[in-house]
Amino acid sequence: MRRIAYLGPRGTFSEQAALDYAGDQSVELVPCESLQEVCLGVADGRYTQGVLPLENLIEGTVNPVLDLLLELPVLKIQAEMMLPVAHHLLVQPGSAVRDIRTVLSHPQALAQCRRYLARKLPAAKLLPVESTALAASMVAGGEKTMAAIGTTAAAKHYNLTTLEQNIQDRSNNCTRFVVVGREDIPCREVPCKTSLVVSLLDRPGALYSILKEFAWRGINLTRIESRPARTCLGEYIFFIDLEGHLGEPAVKEALEDITALSRQVRILGCYPACQSAGCQSGKKEETLEELRADIDIIDRQVIELLGKRAKLVTRVGELKQNAGQVRDPAREAQVLAQVRRLAQHHGLSPDVLETVYRTLLDYFVELQVNQLTSRVP
Ligand SMILES: O=C(O)C(=O)Cc1ccccc1
Known part of the structure; x- marks a missing residue:
C-alpha cells in the first residue's frame, strides 16, 4: 500500500492536507515528527510520498521546506493543494x-x-x-x-x-501544500505548473536575462523566491514557479535558454495546477492601464529582437566581400514568404506584415552597405 508521510502528530494542518490529497484512495497516512523526517523518509523510500506546507498567504514561504527540497534532489513535486487555514x-x-x-x-x-x-x-x-x-x-x-x-x-x-x-490575522488565510515523491509524473492535458531552482551566474543583469526568457514567451510566473546559496554571502538561488508544462514548446525553449544563461537549473517538478477554490481572489477584469502595460512590454520585446536581428545581419555583412553582394533577391523572397506564412498562422494580414518587413529589409540592407563601405580595406 502507498504510504504518505506528513508532519504529525494527528491533528495538524498537514494531516488535513494529506487527507484531502488521499481522498478515497486506500493509502496509509504516516505522521512524522518533523518536516525533515517526512523528506528523508520519502528520499530513502520508506514513504511513497510526503505532504509539505510550502507557503502561506500571511507568512509567505516555509523556508525549511525550500531548504529540504534543495538538499534532497531526489524529491520531485508531484501535486499541489490549497488548504484554508483557521487557527x-x-x-x-x-x-x-x-x-x-x-x-x-x-x-x-x-x-x-x-x-x-x-x-x-x-x-x-x-x-x-x-x-x-x-x-x-x-x-x-x-x-x-x-x-x-x-x-x-x-x-x-x-x-x-x-x-x-x-x-488568524486574516480570515481568508490559506496554505499551499505540495506532495513530493521520487518520480516525475506525466503531466500534460490539464493546466500545469512547473517549479524550478535556478542558480545564477554572477554578472550584471543575470536575473533579468532569465526572467525575460519567460516574459517574451508569455509564460506567467506564479512565484519567485530567493534563498541564500550558502556558498558565499550575497549569492542567491531562485525558486521559480511558472504556469505551463515541460512538454509545451514555449516552456521547453525557455528552459533550454535559461540553462544556457545560468550556472545551474533544476526542475523540481511539473504537476497539475490547483484550481484554488475560495483561497485566492480569482481572475479579475483587466483594466485599460494593465492591457496597455502588456502592450508596452511586447513593443520592448519586439524592438529588442530587432536589435538582435540587426546584430546577426552585421555578422552576415562581415562574410560579404563588397556592397555589390548585399542584396540577395532569392534570400529576400524566402524571408518574405516565411513572414506571410507566419502572419497567416498568427491571424495577421500577410500583406501588412510583408510591407512592414520590406521596410525592415531595406533598413538592414542599408546597415550592411554602410558597414561594407566603411570597412578599412
Ligand atoms: O503544524 C501544523 O499543523 C502543520 O501542518 C504546519 C502548518 C502550520 C501552520 C499553517 C500551516 C501548516
Whole structure:
C-alpha cells in the first residue's frame, strides 16, 4: 500500500492536507515528527510520498521546506493543494484567557496570529514547537497556564477546549501544500505548473536575462523566491514557479535558454495546477492601464529582437566581400514568404506584415552597405 508521510502528530494542518490529497484512495497516512523526517523518509523510500506546507498567504514561504527540497534532489513535486487555514486557541478544560502564560504552536501558526496575540495575550510567552498538534498534545499533558494554537481536529484528539476560534490575522488565510515523491509524473492535458531552482551566474543583469526568457514567451510566473546559496554571502538561488508544462514548446525553449544563461537549473517538478477554490481572489477584469502595460512590454520585446536581428545581419555583412553582394533577391523572397506564412498562422494580414518587413529589409540592407563601405580595406 502507498504510504504518505506528513508532519504529525494527528491533528495538524498537514494531516488535513494529506487527507484531502488521499481522498478515497486506500493509502496509509504516516505522521512524522518533523518536516525533515517526512523528506528523508520519502528520499530513502520508506514513504511513497510526503505532504509539505510550502507557503502561506500571511507568512509567505516555509523556508525549511525550500531548504529540504534543495538538499534532497531526489524529491520531485508531484501535486499541489490549497488548504484554508483557521487557527483556534486551545486550552485545558476549565482554563480561561486570564490564566494563559505560554502559547505554544508551529512558528508559522504563531506568526499567522501575531495581531491577536499582541492584542489579547501581550504578556504571554510564545513557544515555537515542531507542529500545531504537538503543541496541543503538550498543552493536554501540561499546565493550565498553557495554550496551543491549532486545528479543531487537534482539540478533539487531545480533549482540549476551544477558547477562541479563527484567531488568524486574516480570515481568508490559506496554505499551499505540495506532495513530493521520487518520480516525475506525466503531466500534460490539464493546466500545469512547473517549479524550478535556478542558480545564477554572477554578472550584471543575470536575473533579468532569465526572467525575460519567460516574459517574451508569455509564460506567467506564479512565484519567485530567493534563498541564500550558502556558498558565499550575497549569492542567491531562485525558486521559480511558472504556469505551463515541460512538454509545451514555449516552456521547453525557455528552459533550454535559461540553462544556457545560468550556472545551474533544476526542475523540481511539473504537476497539475490547483484550481484554488475560495483561497485566492480569482481572475479579475483587466483594466485599460494593465492591457496597455502588456502592450508596452511586447513593443520592448519586439524592438529588442530587432536589435538582435540587426546584430546577426552585421555578422552576415562581415562574410560579404563588397556592397555589390548585399542584396540577395532569392534570400529576400524566402524571408518574405516565411513572414506571410507566419502572419497567416498568427491571424495577421500577410500583406501588412510583408510591407512592414520590406521596410525592415531595406533598413538592414542599408546597415550592411554602410558597414561594407566603411570597412578599412
Ligand atoms: O503544524 C501544523 O499543523 C502543520 O501542518 C504546519 C502548518 C502550520 C501552520 C499553517 C500551516 C501548516
